[in-house]
Amino acid sequence: MTDVTLSNVVKKYGPVQVVHGVDLSVAPGEFCVFVGPSGCGKSTLLRMIAGLEETTGGTIRIAGRDVTHTDPAKRGVAMVFQTYALYPHMTVAENMSFGLRMSGTPKAEAAEKIADAARILKLDPYLDRKPKALSGGQRQRVAIGRAIVRGPDVFLFDEPLSNLDAELRVEMRIELARLHKEIGATMIYVTHDQVEAMTLADKIVVLRDGRIEQVGAPMDLYRDPDTRFVAGFIGSPAMNFMTASVVSPTSMSVPALGTTLSPGFALPGNAGTVTVGLRPEAITLDPAGDSHRIELVEALGGVSYAYISAPDGTQMTVEDRGEMRAEAGQRVGLRFDPQHLMGFDAETETRLR
Structure with a gap:
């Protein structure tokens, strides 16, 4: 060798x-x-x-x-x-x-x-x-x-x-x-x-x-x-990317997710925006919510992929493995663990850790 x-x-x-x-x-x-x-x-x-x-x-x-x-x-x-x-x-x-x-x-x-x-x-x-x-x-x-x-x-x-x-x-x-x-x-x-x-x-x-x-x-x-x-x-479907606004040294607002939260990574000291990423499998559809609209569902048997529009117009992909699958036109909410969010500098695109 x-x-x-x-x-x-x-x-x-x-x-x-x-x-x-x-x-x-x-x-x-x-x-x-x-x-x-x-x-x-x-x-x-x-x-x-x-x-x-x-x-x-x-x-x-x-x-x-x-x-x-x-x-x-x-x-x-x-x-x-x-x-x-x-x-x-x-x-x-x-x-x-x-x-x-x-x-x-x-x-x-x-x-x-x-x-x-x-x-x-x-x-x-x-x-x-x-x-x-x-x-x-x-x-x-x-x-x-x-x-x-x-x-x-x-x-x-x-x-x-x-x-x-x-x-x-x-x-x-x-x-x-x-x-x-x-x-x-x-x-x-x-x-x-x-x-x-x-x-x-x-x-x-x-x-x-x-x-x-x-x-x-x-x-x-x-x-x-x-x-x-x-x-x-790396990853299929690709990671979802969203723009977040820095609210304080420890919190940010993510309009695409409809929430303000404290991420598991360090935010830049100056107020501004960062890019956040969330993989499709890290998101769960919440049928009790109505913040996001499902545009298309790609049913592949054991798994489906829901293509959804966020309130701010951001397009997202969500993996769905539940018994009751979502349907196009349905309005849903999203559940996710903030620790699964990844942050990237908006200009250099390097990872925030």
């Missing part, structure tokens, strides 16, 4: 800088996920590790070796892309062995590696088929198998599930988690889907505008975000 270290890594396209001094350590055997919105630099950063993008500044080390300007083929990495990139005229076995043949690997050794990869990925029945006879999930497993047979130090995945439908994405997430557990390799995975990040990662790196916003274990980021951006990005 191999570690990956990035030190003050920078990427520029001419005068435009898209990655700003990234420092990151990925431990041996860790499943690290880069997550963030489109254009945040996550794929660029992954391609820099792979050697497919030139690094403008800083250092990239793999297994202690400085590979910043090393040829991609000599970095000890294998990359799986969003597109399967399989040769349509070759069988599954031939696609998986192509790189081995090009590198002059003996046939017996190549056959053994293909058999091992096929067993891990449950591709044994499909080795003689061509890609057109496979489902999307099976094709992606072939692409992963092609990476496995190379025996890389580090696996790199660039949004490998985004071309699959919802059911196949769930299936492949399970496959990838099982694969990581079985082979124990270091994996770095890029996605814009925070559900994928939460379910797969040992460590999540949240990126924003080419900078690391926060790094941590999935539930650590969920429970203890450092910024409003991380709080809003």
